[in-house]
Amino acid sequence: MSAAGFDVVIVGGGAAGITVAAQLRRHRTTLSIALVEPSETHAYQPGWTMVGAGVFSMKQTQRRQETLIPPGVTWFRIGADAFEPERNAVILADGRRLTYASLVLCPGLQLDWNRIEGLQDALGANGVCSNYASAHAEYTWRCIQELDGGTALFTQPAMPIKCAGAPQKIMYLASDALRRTGRLDRVDVEFCLSGSVLFGVPFFVPALQRSIDEYGIRVNYGHTLTAVDGPARKAVFSAIGPGGQTREIVRDFDMLHVTPPQGPPDFIRNSPFADAAGWVSVDPETLQHTRFPNVFGLGDAAGTTNAKTAAAVRLQAPVVVRNLLAAVDGRSLTAAYDGYGSCPLTTAYGRVVLAEFGYGGRIMPSFPIDPRVPRFSAWLLKQNILPALYWNWMLKGSELDIRHRERTFEKAA
Ligand SMILES: Cc1cc2nc3c(=O)[nH]c(=O)nc-3n(C[C@H](O)[C@H](O)[C@H](O)COP(=O)(O)OP(=O)(O)OC[C@H]3O[C@@H](n4cnc5c(N)ncnc54)[C@H](O)[C@@H]3O)c2cc1C
Numbered sequence: 001m002s003a004a005g006f007d008v009v010i011v012g013g014g015a016a017g018i019t020v021a022a023q024l025r026r027h028r029t030t031l032s033i034a035l036v037e038p039s040e041t042h043a044y045q046p047g048w049t050m051v052g053a054g055v056f057s058m059k060q061t062q063r064r065q066e067t068l069i070p071p072g073v074t075w076f077r078i079g080a081d082a083f084e085p086e087r088n089a090v091i092l093a094d095g096r097r098l099t100y101a102s103l104v105l106c107p108g109l110q111l112d113w114n115r116i117e118g119l120q121d122a123l124g125a126n127g128v129c130s131n132y133a134s135a136h137a138e139y140t141w142r143c144i145q146e147l148d149g150g151t152a153l154f155t156q157p158a159m160p161i162k163c164a165g166a167p168q169k170i171m172y173l174a175s176d177a178l179r180r181t182g183r184l185d186r187v188d189v190e191f192c193l194s195g196s197v198l199f200g201v202p203f204f205v206p207a208l209q210r211s212i213d214e215y216g217i218r219v220n221y222g223h224t225l226t227a228v229d230g231p232a233r234k235a236v237f238s239a240i241g242p243g244g245q246t247r248e249i250v251r252d253f254d255m256l257h258v259t260p261p262q263g264p265p266d267f268i269r270n271s272p273f274a275d276a277a278g279w280v281s282v283d284p285e286t287l288q289h290t291r292f293p294n295v296f297g298l299g300d301a302a303g304t305t306n307a308k309t310a311a312a313v314r315l316q317a318p319v320v321v322r323n324l325l326a327a328v329d330g331r332s333l334t335a336a337y338d339g340y341g342s343c344p345l346t347t348a349y350g351r352v353v354l355a356e357f358g359y360g361g362r363i364m365p366s367f368p369i370d371p372r373v374p375r376f377s378a379w380l381l382k383q384n385i386l387p388a389l390y391w392n393w394m395l396k397g398s399e400l401d402i403r404h405r406e407r408t409f410e411k412a413a
Contacts, residue, residue, distance in 0.1 A: 006034040008324070009090050009100035011080045013037030013065060015045075015310045015390075016106035016299030019317040022070045022397025027321055034098055035069060036090065038079040042068050043134055044390050046310050046382075049166055049346060052131040052140030052257075053173040055383065062134070068395055080107070083271045085292050102324050103292075105273060105280045106299040109162055109308065112261040119258060122230030127255040131170050143255045144174045149186035150254030153235060155225045156193035157261040162300050162308040164200060165343040165355065167193070167259040168208065174257070175215035176348040187254075189215060192223035192237060200307075201361040204345070204353060207372040211347040223249070225258060268301055279303030284359065285336040287320050293327055296320045305359060307341030310390065315340045318399050340364055344382040352378035 047061035082091040090098045122128040129140040156167035178184040222240030237249045269278030280297030281290045289295035298316040300308040322335035339359030351374035365371045
């Protein structure tokens with residue numbers, strides 16, 4: 001099949017891909033850039049918690065992809081399938097080949113709905129919902145509104161997942177909605193999570209535990225959802241007992257909010273760019289590929305230990321752009337990403353714990369106030385300011401947050 005050559009090929013046009021494309025255009029207008037992205041719709045996924053809570057409509061979180069592609073960038077409206085790094089080539093799903101001088105990998109992560117038996121069929125009816133699916137996040141709000149007693153289960157799979165706080169955020173908002181309408185006493189809310197801690201950064205755990213206690217939520221650690229029967233309203237869990245033994249537990253539910261298992265996209269996992277776990281193997285600071293110097297990775301697909309969030313992308317993109325251009329020019333890579341990610345934890349309507357942290361769980365608050373306190377100001381940030389920043393600044397290539405931009409830290413190209 002025919003080949004086309006570009007200075008930069010970007011695989012994935014989500015938060016990371018559009019941001020990098022826009023910033024590259026600003027830094028060096030002469031570059032020829034191709035963006036490989038199969039979806040016609042671009043979503044502001046951080047808004048999906050608010051969709052499930054009835055604050056936003058799904059439509060408010062979506063825009064047509066073509067309105068976001070920066071001028072001068074060539075859009076290939078198809079998925080990438082494979083790579084030939086020795087030929088600097090990306091193979092598209094229709095067999096076409098794109099060659100590149102530099103490659104940016106940011107196709108996000110894969111939601112593995114099929115790893116839970118019966119889930120695909122169950123979603124969207126009988127109280128089975130998920131804020132992780134654009135087609136079903138609005139149904140979450142319907143489930144919350146219609147729930148009038150019984151059991152509401154909220155699940156969380158093994159890490160890593162995108163926005164690790166999202167399974168809890170909707171649970172607290174649902175509990176608050178139930179409390180405000182006098183139904184919380186009639187509903188047993190339970191958090192069923194595969195892991196053994198409420199949140200990966202211990203600093204924020206007491207704040208979340210307070211919400212758990214306040215709403216009377218029961219927490220079931222070591223519980224992994226394995227199957228769902230929608231019409232029978234039964235959920236099957238593999239549960240780790242106190243002695244470490246695993247047993248199967250079948251639970252009845254009236255509402256089931258599922259966060260699906262997540263992992264690297266198959267075409268990345270099966271590519272020469274993958275690390276042992278299947279993610280794009282990059283240096284955690286320069287975001288340059290560990291084996292191919294003309295390849296960079298960022299966003300959810302990157303094999304870094306930061307929180308997989310759009311907030312992380314906001315600070316990764318300028319690092320990738322600077323280091324990619326440095327590599328092209330034969331300069332050393334001086335930009336370093338410090339693992340910043342942010343998770344605005346909605347503990348109630350009008351209340352957010354703004355968790356901001358970097359590599360190793362280092363607390364990195366943007367404001368000089370205790371970030372563990374749920375605040376209305378942080379809710380306004382989540383509801384009004386962050387979406388506007390995303391659409392109007394970040395995706396347009398404005399570098400809002402230059403805190404971590406140029407470090408004295410130096411890495412050889
Ligand atoms: C419910 C929910 C709540 C969240 N809450 C927050 C929050 O409060 N704060 C926050 O910062 N983040 C939040 N996030 C996470 C945030 O949305 C992601 O971390 C962010 O979108 C990652 O950007 P990305 O570009 O890596 O991936 P994405 O934005 O997912 O984009 C990946 C793109 O790659 C494309 N793609 C897939 N396969 C291929 C292929 N084969 N070839 C080419 N392209 C491909 C996809 O179509 C997609 O457009 C939340 C996410 C969810 C689902």
